Amino acid sequence: MKKWSLGYAILKQVVRFAFWISHKRITIIGKQHLNKNHPLIFAPNHQNALMDPLAVLCTTPMQPVWLARADIFKMKLVRPILRFLKIMPVYRIRDGKENLGENEKIFSQAIEVLEHKKQLGLFPEAAHSGKRQMLPHKKAVPRIAFLAESKNKFKLQLQIIPVGIYYSHYWHFNRELLVNYGSPINLKDYKTQYETNALLATKQLREELNKRVEQLTINIKSKTHYENYEWLRELLGRGYAQKQLSKKPTAEERFLSDQQLVGLLEIHEAKHPEMWINIHQQIDEIRATLDSNSFPIDLLEKQTNGINIILQGLLGIVLLPLIFVGLIFHIIPFSIPRHFIQKNIKDPAFYSTFHFVSGLILYSISSLIITILSLYLFNSLLITLLILIGFLLGGKLSFLSFASVKMLMAQIRWFFFSKKHPQELNDLKHKKEILKEQMIKIVNF
Numbered sequence: 230m231k232k233w234s235l236g237y238a239i240l241k242q243v244v245r246f247a248f249w250i251s252h253k254r255i256t257i258i259g260k261q262h263l264n265k266n267h268p269l270i271f272a273p274n275h276q277n278a279l280m281d282p283l284a285v286l287c288t289t290p291m292q293p294v295w296l297a298r299a300d301i302f303k304m305k306l307v308r309p310i311l312r313f314l315k316i317m318p319v320y321r322i323r324d325g326k327e328n329l330g331e332n333e334k335i336f337s338q339a340i341e342v343l344e345h346k347k348q349l350g351l352f353p354e355a356a357h358s359g360k361r362q363m364l365p366h367k368k369a370v371p372r373i374a375f376l377a378e379s380k381n382k383f384k385l386q387l388q389i390i391p392v393g394i395y396y397s398h399y400w401h402f403n404r405e406l407l408v409n410y411g412s413p414i415n416l417k418d419y420k421t422q423y424e425t426n427a428l429l430a431t432k433q434l435r436e437e438l439n440k441r442v443e444q445l446t447i448n449i450k451s452k453t454h455y456e457n458y459e460w461l462r463e464l465l466g467r468g469y470a471q472k473q474l475s476k477k478p479t480a481e482e483r484f485l486s487d488q489q490l491v492g493l494l495e496i497h498e499a500k501h502p503e504m505w506i507n508i509h510q511q512i513d514e515i516r517a518t519l520d521s522n523s524f525p526i527d528l529l530e531k532q533t534n535g536i537n538i539i540l541q542g543l544l545g546i547v548l549l550p551l552i553f554v555g556l557i558f559h560i561i562p563f564s565i566p567r568h569f570i571q572k573n574i575k576d577p578a579f580y581s582t583f584h585f586v587s588g589l590i591l592y593s594i595s596s597l598i599i600t601i602l603s604l605y606l607f608n609s610l611l612i613t614l615l616i617l618i619g620f621l622l623g624g625k626l627s628f629l630s631f632a633s634v635k636m637l638m639a640q641i642r643w644f645f646f647s648k649k650h651p652q653e654l655n656d657l658k659h660k661k662e663i664l665k666e667q668m669i670k671i672v673n674f
Contacts, residue, residue, distance in 0.1 A: 230294050230315050230338070231345045237292055237315065247589050248287045250625055253403045256480040257288045259410035265291070268343035268377070268385055269413075272370050272438055273392035274363055274446045275352040277399050279582035282350055284394045288408045293348035296339060296369070298355075299324045299331075319369065321355075340377040343387060349373070353438055359399065359578030360455060361447045363439075371434040374416050375423055383420045388413035391438060393445025395484055400571075400580035402628060407484050409445040414438060447488050450495055457512045461494060462487055463526050464661075465668055472674040493672045511664050518657050525636075528643045529661050538644055541637045548630040555627020558620060562591035563628075596620070 299318035354364040393409035423430035470478040470486035603613035
């Protein structure tokens with residue numbers, strides 16, 4: 230596992246292409262912090278199952294070895310695949326006390342990886358949350374780091390790289406991704422403390438890593454009103470960012486702005502809890518009306534009129550053939566698996582993982598079939614390549630067209646709702662404006 234693998238490198242490029250196709254935009258921050266001359270431990274926040282290690286893998290040129298929960302190794306057929314993918318098991322109490330001793334062997338292998346100046350990936354939370362909420366950090370990262378350095382008399386020059394991973398949505402296709410690599414934590418800085426009091430040094434390193442990772446992500450602390458904070462972030466985020474910058478924000482600027490916005494709202498609620506009881510009631514009422522009619526929050530900020538609906542409707546009619554063609558060619562590798570997954574997988578944090586893996590497998594098979602048929606029919610590499618590119622990129626274009634038509638249908642329903650229930654819509658907009666003015670005063674923009 231510690232050696233560079235050609236097969237892994239080839240597979241990585243395939244995965245990276247699929248990763249690029251499935252995202253609208255991928256933003257990388259802090260890549261200058263990654264030093265190939267040092268052994269590194271990547272320590273990201275964990276919210277989205279397999280997509281989190283892929284976010285690191287696809288945004289670095291490295292081949293990190295990952296430590297993952299042992300229960301995924303239960304099937305014998307899966308084990309060699311996981312080993313090829315440079316994944317090693319870590320056993321927890323729930324995996325059986327009799328297996329905990331295996332961790333010593335795993336940790337020894339992990340230390341060998343670091344001794345060869347390679348990279349290790351490990352989630353400090355040891356579980357995924359499925360939300361923009363960090364779980365308490367465990368001691369595995371500090372433990373492995375200190376074991377590696379103490380074995381080598383603190384001459385490894387080991388660095389821990391805190392990583393913040395942010396998704397605009399956890400399982401929607403064509404979402405945005407931001408991977409934020411923080412400044413490294415140097416283990417040599419803890420040498421004296423570790424040699425004096427190993428337990429205290431482990432605790433201090435864990436707390437420092439927790440603080441560093443939190444600085445690189447959006448961490449909504451409220452357990453009771455998490456959804457309301459997410460809703461406020463969507464309602465206020467764009468305006469708050471533009472007010473701060475006086476221009477359209479980049480993905481990085483919008484992330485930092487949202488991070489600041491959530492922090493200001495949380496501080497205010499902590500100081501004025503009674504006021505926020507009323508605020509949450511207002512949000513709940515607005516959200517209930519929107520959710521009961523399946524209206525996206527964006528419609529609250531848009532001016533919808535008949536002429537605009539007609540013009541967009543004409544565009545929708547133009548896009549229908551593209552959507553229809555896309556449906557024919559992509560219903561099996563894309564639409565059916567996604568419907569089946571979201572109907573049968575209970576934990577939404579796994580939706581994106583199953584979407585991506587099923588798509589990777591089915592699109593690889595489809596691409597192979599299309600390549601063979603095209604070569605047989607046209608006997609031309611160029612035509613075959615163009616057909617294959619058209620199949621893959623055309624699928625995304627078809628999806629974007631479908632998304633546009635879907636939003637158009639929501640606007641049409643919104644328009645007729647405004648005609649059928651004018652008073653209810655006016656009350657809704659009035660509540661939104663009162664709430665928004667209140668929030669603007671709170672965060673001062």
